[in-house]
Amino acid sequence: MFRNSKKPLLLIVFAILASLLFSFSTHHEYAHGQSVTNPILFGEIIDAQNTPVAGVEVLAETQGEKISSAISQPDGRYAVEFTEDIPDEVTIIYERAHFQNITISLDPDQINDLENGITVVIPKFTLERKIGPAFWIATVVFIVVLVLIAGGITHNTLAALVGASTLFAISYLGHPLNENLYIFDFAGSIQYIDWNVIFLIMGMMMYIAIVEHTGIFQWMAFIAYKTSRGKMLILLPILMLITGIASAFLDNVTTMLLMTPITVQIALSVGINPLALLMPEVMASNVIGVSTLVGTPTNILIGSYANISFNGFLQNQTPGVLMAFSGLVIYSIFIYKKDLNEAHEASETLINKLEERGKITQPDHLKKAGWIGAGMLILFIFGERIHLLPSVTAIIGATALLLWIRPNIEEMIEAVDWTTLVFFMSLFIVVGAVQEVGLISVIADWIGKLVGDSLLLAMLAITWLSAILSMVIANIPFTAAILPVVGFLSANVPGAEGKVLFFCLSIGAALGGNGSLIGASANMVTAGIADAAGYKISYTYFLKKGLPAVLITVGLAFIWLLIRFY
């Protein structure tokens, strides 16, 4: 019985082995035959910034008749395979929107090689940019979006959405009338959306949505108040530190949304101007948030673009951030000392009310969020060893928390700030358009000429330019737009390979946000809530208090970057 049953099994094994052998030999023969019989023309295309150009249509023609073609890949390389006989004359035409077309003729030796089945390699060459109507239209749309956001004329999301829609409308409706109006198609625009950023923000939002209802922020603020025993010079640094550390792991806007109301209540109960606590808090949030990948939206953008891990930010920025924070604490005490000294003892009714507010409302949820948060932190720190993207960690963590807590899923989905996600997606498209038409290349070229080969000049330019521009235009659109420029400088300035210029951008963009009311979304939220309590933070007020803070904090953090990288 045993011997009988073994026979069919052996037959099956033999059949599988035979078919594998057959398929391998067929495949091998085919592959081998292909490399011998079909000659290939290889090449690589770059732009003036030494960046590979993808999507170039490479056409092989003879006397105006197409004989083969290929499209350049994201690394700028292409391979034109000739499946028919090679004619005596072969012309290669390179075509891509927003670039000048190039035509070259293969010389007799190259044609001879192709005829003999020998692969021909064309030396790497540069495709020159073409500045046409599309360039100017995309540039104007980009500037209009920045002005709408900076001027607070429309909702940020609406501004970015209007920009993206205008670009599509011009590309699709204008293109049939004039081919120079083409910017990009829908599929091309989608490629500019950084999905790692979108999913990381979404995952963190879902996690935060659970944490924010636990009362942890209010509890920490009340504990800070109790610990300081009403001494404002002790309370201020503690509140700044709490806000800062929370901002390093959660987003700044949520941190300030939760910290501002309780801070106003503490300030009112001791009879001081709440701005004396709120301004240092929001500035600390912008400063300390920069020490981690998930601390600021600008770091999320930078980390994803430059492939800087959670550890990368932590190791390279934290000492500089601590220096900047120390400077900020001293500065804050100096400018608000008079206000802080006006504090009096709070009445019993108000203390009771504060205590009531300063309670953990959902201890079970907080405990579970703590465990999941710790797990996420471990994955953020060690995940890079297994190529685990931060967005994947955030989504896994958020989902695990939802499974564990089982909240009302509709409420949780509502808690995701979809407007922010739409803002980011639309912004990526608007910034992608100016990349596509070559504006970013022009800027990169200009800055490249300005800094030359000097790493110090490049560091100074990126840090301070980002800090200044983040005050004028909100730091998120600015960072999204400047990233390719920093990428270009990092590839071309000697000594910048260690991503130092990205850290300069991170410091400048986030800390520069302290210089003006519109510099960071957290500033606007803080000002809005303070205004609702009757304490107005005007543009001038913010500038007056924030500008010296920017000089101090960016200066100190820059010193650290010099020590670390120069």
Added chain:
Amino acid sequence: MSGIICAVRGGPASQPTIEKAIDLAKETNLLLRFLYVVNLDFLSHTQISRTSMILDELNQMGEFILLTTQEKAKRQGVNTEAVIRHGNVREEIIELAKEIEADYVVLGLPVGEKEKNVFIMERIKEFGNLIEEESGAKIVLSGGDEL
């Protein structure tokens, strides 16, 4: 029902209005209601949409602001009530005045702009007239007399 309505925003600019309302309550012996309106218009310039959480937070802050105001009135021997509403400040003042058939609504003037800014003064008077028309309540300006 009847009484006095005083819309409070908090901050130094509200203090003269609160004082005026407390004085009026002492004079008339009417119940003083402090009103705080939670308004989320400031979010229109950001990309935030999580309004329910922010409403909760501002609600709590409003309660606290009203508590400090009520304490102030209590110290002067005036008993008060606190009312929190959500939405447009002007509409909510009118709505409450109609609901409780208020006798008086105390309105504040922006600090330092009483004489300087005729436009603001005109707008407040216009608003006061609207409240009177809609609810029948008399308007008292913190820096002056009844309209």
